[in-house]
Amino acid sequence: MTKGTVAIVGAGLVGCVAALAFEKKGYKVLLFESRPDCRSPDQIAKYSFRSINLAVSARGIETLRFIDDKLAEKVLANVLPMHARMVHDLKGNQVSQDYGLNGEAINSIDRAYLNRLLLDEVDIKNNIKTYYNHKLVASDFEAEGGRVMLTFEHEGKPIIFEVDSLVGADGAYSTTRKHLQRNVRMNFSQDYIDHAYLELYIPPNPASVSNEDKWSISPNHLHIWPRHAFMLIALANLDGSFTSTMFAPWKCFEELDSDDKIIGFFEQNFPDALKLMGKDTILNSFHQNPRGSLVSTKCNPYNLAGKCIIIGDAAHSMVPFYGQGMNCGFEDVRVLINILEKNEFNIQQTYDEYSMTRNKDLLSIIDLSMNNYTEMRHSVVSNTYLLRKKIDGILARVFKNKWLPLYTMVSFRPDIMYSEAVRRETRQKAIVRSIVNLVQNSAIIGLVLIASRLTRSTIISKFLS
Ligand code: FAD
Incomplete structure (x- = not known):
């Protein structure tokens, strides 16, 4: 006997973790994703040229353990611990600043690898059924029998599902949130910062002769090139490369409108990073990769009775400077399920309590993330x-x-x-x-x-x- 059917919209990092957690507590889960399965060969081929990583830390790991110790171990077997940040000055000097007091580390992990691993885990659960290429387009929270009726677009046609409850984990531009807003007096604010980001790439060490020296700089640091108005960061990948990200005002990116200006900018501001990346790699990244905007979203409440709730970026996107967006989204799941158990699986009581108690924590981390940008690009020196x-x-x-x-x-x-x-x-x-x-x-x-x-x-x- 299941405890009811929960639809989770979004099979990103948070949606997968939510699916595993609800399944573990005895629910039947339908997991919907608007995109194709990211493990399919064409999707792997499409994204194989880019390795994008993020930092998973204690809150994220605690949630993975809460679901299954073995899952947490699988994730941790494929991370590179970063015990400190490495600050690079203009002359190429590097200074290490420890993160913790006792050698604690945050961990660099390949985002696509993590998402695939979570989907593999989802696949082995009999009570989770996943639907790819299903985009949520309409939600009726007043369907017959107190149920929730969801309409998805699939191969150009509408397809309808009825469930007991809807969990929106569909990211910063959440459709679920929009549907919720039509039914709930939700306070909502969205702030774009005037800075954008661009992903860059540091290839593996070309002079490498062994597994140990495949990275050109320390793999166990989060590297930062703070330049006050803008900055560069880099996190190591297991193959010896680094994913680097440049954060700068939109205007700065717009002014770099020729190859000469781009290279000149790196010669002036990041000479050692220029050597590590190589001119061609930098230019390729500038030509091929999009500039991403950085947005903070605050809202409250997060639910409509026991019928719908939003979690992860759908409820609280934040700028990435504390490395907490996903970690906080994972924590949402752990907090929600703990309240559910405490309330003996009364979903309405649980969602109401979550909205009431979780808001102050989410507002705190959104603001901390914003403040940490100044710390990383400016204060650290x-x-x-x-x-x-x-x-x-x-x-x-x-x-x-x-x-x-x-x-x-x-x-x-x-x-x-x-x-x-x-x-x-x-x-x-x-x-x-x-x-x-x-x-x-x-x-x-x-x-x-x-x-x-x-x-x-x-x-x-x-x-x-
Ligand atoms: P998403 O990852 O956005 O997933 C949402 C999913 O929903 C997607 O798969 C999407 O296709 C699907 N979807 C959307 N609309 C629909 C629909 N209508 N129907 C069906 N499916 C839909 N966080 C960290 O913890 N550590 C870091 O180091 C870190 N670094 C970051 C660096 C950068 C540059 C950025 C931009 C973010 C970083 N983050 C980091 C934040 C992290 O990426 C997000 O917090 C996290 O991805 C949120 O996961 P999510 O599952 O809530 O949303």
Whole structure:
């Protein structure tokens, strides 16, 4: 006996995880995807020239474990742990900044590989049936018998399904959300930032002679080239290559309108990355890859009674600078299913409670992600920022669990909800700021008094060494 039929729209990363979680709890799941199966040979051939990765961290892994330990192990067997960020300056110097206090890591994984792995997992579940090339076009939440009637477009024709509940995991431009908005007084806002992104590529080390040296730079770092108004990042792939992404204002991309300007821009701003990528690879990426926009979406509530709920990017797309979009979407599933169990599978009560309690956490991570852009492209090279980080780390070591750096709470502590992390950070930040002011003021007074010729950075290192 199943507990009812749930339709999940979107077989992306979050939709697949939601399908596995509902199935595990005894529901019959119909999983709909507007695109073809990404494992089909023509789809693999179509995307084989690009390897796009993302960072999976503790919240994502915790959810995979919640579904099945073996699934989490399969995912972790194909990641490259990144224990620190590597900051590249204009001269090509590299400085490593640890992410965690105890060697914790976020993990680079191939996005397509992860999606295929999750679909393979979905395939072996008898109670999940997947429909590709089925695009949700209409939802009737008042169908007979209290059911939900969904219309999909399939090979140019409408096709109708009736289910007990609809879970929208159909991404940032969610159709489910639009349907929900017609039936619910939903507060909604969407903010585009004035920056775009472009995917670039660093090939495997051409001089490689063994498996160990196939990467030209460290595979266990998230590489950043912060240049204040714009930046470049790179995450390693298992084959020795790196997926790199350039983030910059739209205007900056528009001005790079010739090959000479593109190469000139890299010579001036990212000379070491230019060497790693090669001119032809850079130009190919600029010519072939689209510029992506970056959008934050906030809304509430996320549900219509027990009939429909949205999760993942459909409910909260965020700019990618905290590496939390997917991790947070996975966490949505774990939080939702925990509430469902607590409410003894009363779906309406569960969706209502989820909407009420989850909103503050989602707003927190959306805002944190936005703020982290400034940190990554600008602050990471400022002396004050480095001093704050150092003090933050010292206090965390002294006070153990009572003091945790924000990055640790967000990326490595799934037991601390996002809003709680922000609450704790607000208090900690005020304390760190006072200490920094004290250190800087004493340094200035010290400088005047002893008329020393020490530079500011040596003072800082003296204080903290
Ligand atoms: P999606 O991945 O968008 O999947 C939605 C699915 O729904 C798609 O398959 C789509 O085809 C399908 N669909 C859409 N409409 C319909 C319809 N009408 N009918 C049927 N199916 C439909 N997150 C991290 O956690 N770590 C990172 O390091 C990270 N890096 C990122 C880097 C960049 C440059 C960007 C842009 C994002 C990054 N993210 C990262 C965010 C992450 O990609 C998203 O949060 C995640 O993909 C959201 O998954 P989702 O399943 O909710 O939505």
